[in-house]
Amino acid sequence: MASQIVSAVGVMVVGVFACALYYWLSDKTLQVIFPTPRDDVQRASRNLNRRAVVRPWLFLGPALILLGIYLVYPVVATFILSFYGRSGTVFVGLDNYRWALSDAGFRQSIFNNFLWLLVVPAACTFLGLVIAVLTDRIWWGNIAKSLVFMPMAISFVGASVIWKFIYEYRGAGQTQIGLLNAIVQFFGGDPQVWIALPFWNNFFLMVILIWIQTGFAMVILSAALRGIPEETIEAAVIDGANGWQIFWKIMVPQIWATIAVVWTTITILVLKVFDIVLTMTNGQWDTMVLANLMFDWMFRGGGDSGRSAVIALVIMAAVTPIMIWNIRQANRETGGH
Template identity: 75%
Template sequence: MEQLLFALLTIVLGVVGAIAYFYGSNLLLDRIFPANVPDHARASQNLRRAALIRPWLFLTPALLSLGIYLVYPVFSSLAYSLFDRSGTHFVGLANYRWMFFDSEFRESIFNNMLWLIVVPAASTLFGLIIAALTDRIWWGNIAKSLIFMPMAISFVGASVIWKFVYDYRDAASEQIGLLNAIVVALGGEPQIWIAMPFWNNFFLMVILVWIQTGFAMVLLSAALRGIPEETIEAAVIDGANPWQIFMKIKVPQIWGTIAVVWTTITILVLKVFDIVLAMTNGQWDTQVLANLMFDWMFRGGGDFGRGAAIAIVIMVLVVPIMIWNIRNARREMEGR
């Protein structure tokens, strides 16, 4: 109850503070540049000056927040990556040289590549298929709601759910894990799914695909509905079957949206952390870059230099995809 009251108080103070800031700053601006002065030329000049300054009153809090919580940490991490574990002695590029000869870092890179290949492709494909199918049935909106529901669950919450799916008990015990219960019912032996090297990565990926399919479905469904009916009708008149209409008419027209969905999920995959931490904590060859960064930064005494170097690598991998994604989305919006 105490935490709930504290959270409520924080929200109230934040809202009141925001209202007070915007109201007070605009009131002060109007006092500095009054529009109701006898001199019309001065009044006009004050209005122009106030109009130039007023947008910055609204932008300043957001810019300060971005500077403090985004820009500053980037430069701080870059600086830390050039120092030793204590952050006091300059070591240059030694932390980056260490990474490329470290077996755990190579394992993390390999696993991240697996995630990059499987998760965006699977989520986008399933989202596209579901979006196309649910638009053709009367209960499609109900189906979409159910498929989108996992998006409301945190990654840790989803991991807890799937832990029960993958749960293992010895053969003499009753299986409470859904997957092992099915295997045993079919006459098989229960397996420790999340401890199976290489394949356990795919079992973890299923969780993120389960969550992100709803996101892909919503965007792709909106894109499919935006396709002009005339093009589909013309294809039907020309004798195209449903598969040809879908692959040669619909998909090419929403290719920009598919690319945006794909790259957005790719950025998320590069930063995946919660699922691996909650399911395996990086054990059994499931380590990924974000989890490795967490281990070096906050565990084993804390090595700020190596942890920061891994963070910079993640940022370098994410930023180009993010820039391309933003440009592609902007081009698509301008094209419309």
């Protein structure tokens, strides 16, 4: 443990030093290439302008190179790979895309992803907004917010293990250690294998992500609520508006842009959901989503790089428009800065 900490600290120190050295050397290089002689004002002015043009690109250079290597190149390579067969060496044209359109497992994954998109962003945003409003009105609100936000500190796998104990099922006649089955049994019901119930098991998995992401939505929306001018709420109270009307007609419209950003941010996360499904069901019992299907085709049963590439492109095509809109909305919120 100690050696790992020392190693991590060493990497951070070396990294910071290397970055500072790069920027210093870059600036010195610019001064050499574009000198500013005191006896030639026109040339000095021209070189200063050239420095101003080149310097941002020089400083951004390493980041752009890394983006090209780790983002642009994989996208292009994946697109090319989608036209090849299982081994990635035999060109098959559009066969992988035809397979995707006709495969029942792919259609099931699309349907499941659609369910996740309908339920999770809406539930997280709504619950986060309601909790943000309620906790601002009670003296122990900060404690409540901390408790709601706490699941954000847990990994998706860790959260799934916790909820696996909640959904745990033991055979007939055995003591049910799963919290949900214990409650059902206490009220005279029959214990169920919750994560194996077709269709409904998807919702039981969604609860895990809702539990994790509601804290994120609450924090962002709570900050937005604090930015609402008190004058507008006081004016609504004077005009006779009740709490329900103030919430829906005064508060929500003023933070609608923030609600949209939270919604789309969670939507992007939902489109890439993987860990929860893998940990809870491994995609069994009709719970497969696109990311897990891609993983299965790539790394199991001998692997099929062509089909997995097609699924990866479908996920990227679904995420990209939402991400672009989210960035534009965030820029609009900050005034383009």
